[in-house]
Amino acid sequence: xxxxxxxxxxxxxxxxxxxxxxxxxxxxxxxxxxxxxxxxxxxxxxxxxxxxxxxxxxxxxxxxxxxxxxxxxxxxxxxxxxxxxxxxxxxxxxxxxxxxxxxxxxxxxxxxxxxxxxxxxxxxxxxxxxxxxxxxxxxxxxxxxxxxxxxxxxxxxxxxxxxxxxxxxxxxxxxxxxxxxxxxxxxxxxxxxxxxxxxxxxxxxxxxxxxxxxxxxxxxxxxxxxxxxxxxxxxxxxxxxxxxxxxxxxxxxxxxxxxxxxxxxxxxxxxxxxxxxxxxxxxxxxxxxxxxxxxxxxxxxxxxxxxxxxxxxxxxx
Numbered sequence: 001x002x003x004x005x006x007x008x009x010x011x012x013x014x015x016x017x018x019x020x021x022x023x024x025x026x027x028x029x030x031x032x033x034x035x036x037x038x039x040x041x042x043x044x045x046x047x048x049x050x051x052x053x054x055x056x057x058x059x060x061x062x063x064x065x066x067x068x069x070x071x072x073x074x075x076x077x078x079x080x081x082x083x084x085x086x087x088x089x090x091x092x093x094x095x096x097x098x099x100x101x102x103x104x105x106x107x108x109x110x111x112x113x114x115x116x117x118x119x120x121x122x123x124x125x126x127x128x129x130x131x132x133x134x135x136x137x138x139x140x141x142x143x144x145x146x147x148x149x150x151x152x153x154x155x156x157x158x159x160x161x162x163x164x165x166x167x168x169x170x171x172x173x174x175x176x177x178x179x180x181x182x183x184x185x186x187x188x189x190x191x192x193x194x195x196x197x198x199x200x201x202x203x204x205x206x207x208x209x210x211x212x213x214x215x216x217x218x219x220x221x222x223x224x225x226x227x228x229x230x231x232x233x234x235x236x237x238x239x240x241x242x243x244x245x246x247x248x249x250x251x252x253x254x255x256x257x258x259x260x261x262x263x264x265x266x267x268x269x270x271x272x273x274x275x276x277x278x279x280x281x282x283x284x285x286x287x288x289x290x291x292x293x294x295x296x297x298x299x300x301x302x303x304x305x306x307x308x309x310x311x312x313x314x315x316x317x
Contacts, residue, residue, distance in 0.1 A: 044233075047310040054306020057299035064296060068118055071111030079112045079265065080104065088282050098284040100273065109265045110288050116266040117293075120177065121246035124184040125239050131185070132192025133235065137223045139193070140200030147197075154194065157187045162249075166258060175261050180253060184246050195238050199231035233311030240304035244297035251293050267293050 048054055072079065077095070083103030091098045097106035139150040166183040173179045203209065204227065212222050228235075247267075253259035254268025267289040274285035 044310040051306040057302040060299045068114035075108040077105035113265045113267045121243045124246040125242040127185040128189040131189040136193035136196030140197035237308045244300040
């Protein structure tokens with residue numbers, strides 16, 4: 001006779017304990033799967049490091065800055081020491097970059113020229129930065145008739161011929177380092193102002209700006225604490241692109257004789273002095289200043305492109 005077992009009825013009150021197993025906490029495993037929190041700037045730096053071309057440009061600019069400061073120390077020749085018996089000597093163990101028509105060491109003059117070229121470019125970029133963010137930020141935040149009038153002024157300045165402005169300033173102020181910087185910044189800040197204005201127009205109606213207004217924050221504080229920090233990405237990229245433009249402009253003006261005057265040396269002055277003798281076989285006199293002008297501009301441009309990708313919030317992830 002077959003015995004049939006009746007199915008066991010389980011109610012919520014008599015659930016067997018063996019059906020369930022309490023899972024313990026594995027803290028090591030939990031920490032292993034958690035992604036570390038990265039700030040905006042740390043994440044931007046992480047992405048920039050992955051861009052090999054941008055990092056190459058950054059390393060080149062770092063080495064260039066170090067050599068501009070300490071390069072002349074490695075040379076036993078002064079920047080203005082003339083040695084006519086050794087004029088136009090090819091690169092050698094004594095003169096690593098050769099000598100010029102007055103026997104001056106090209107290696108030493110190249111790094112002194114780097115100081116002046118980089119100083120002019122960075123000074124122009126910083127002046128453009130401050131004027132641009134103040135003018136563009138105020139114009140974009142105010143809007144309306146104020147923005148219209150301020151933008152018309154920008155359009156007038158943008159239409160001025162740059163070379164004509166420089167020549168007029170040279171006549172009024174005289175050729176000098178200060179004149180070069182003033183000439184580069186008279187209209188150079190216009191591009192920065194337009195970029196800042198466009199960014200401010202996009203974010204000035206965001207909730208955090210409206211909240212600041214509701215608490216009675218004044219316009220300068222809103223621009224300084226709310227608007228500018230959220231537009232720093234495009235501003236930094238614009239600055240990195242302004243520097244190579246200023247380097248080329250300074251070299252071009254010095255090449256035309258409108259820039260740095262003797263006895264000072266810049267890359268543009270060195271290239272201008274070397275041009276008449278280039279057909280005589282003294283290639284080193286033009287090669288080294290042209291090389292550093294070209295590669296410095298290239299380094300700043302690739303760094304600017306890398307920063308543009310690294311600081312783009314749409315690519316963050």
